[in-house]
Amino acid sequence: MSLRELDPKTTIEAVQSKQAILIDVREPREYASERIHGALLFPLSTFDPAALPLDKTREVIFHCGSGKRSADAVARCEAAGIPISTHVRGGLMAWKQAGLSTIAIDPATGAMFDPQA
16 A cells, blocks of 8 residues: 545545545644644544544545654554555645635634634
């Protein structure tokens, strides 16, 4: 199995059309401060490929901050015999550079900002 890299716009189209599940492999504190709407959290520090929500009708796509940890998650899945090979190239940084929205906490006020709410 080889690493398959998706750009953020292809990823959001797959998630919005219910063809994919997006999994964030960053740590809980990172996820709490900013995340992609609808992404599930499976931190790499406690990552168990067998616990992933596999669905034969939807592809699983990993993401992290920059793409390094999500590529590591793909490698761990491959080593465990779990058929997941896709991640977001460039991670959350690329997501935001593409102009896609996130849910974020304003550090000055503690207020949550969700453009989809």
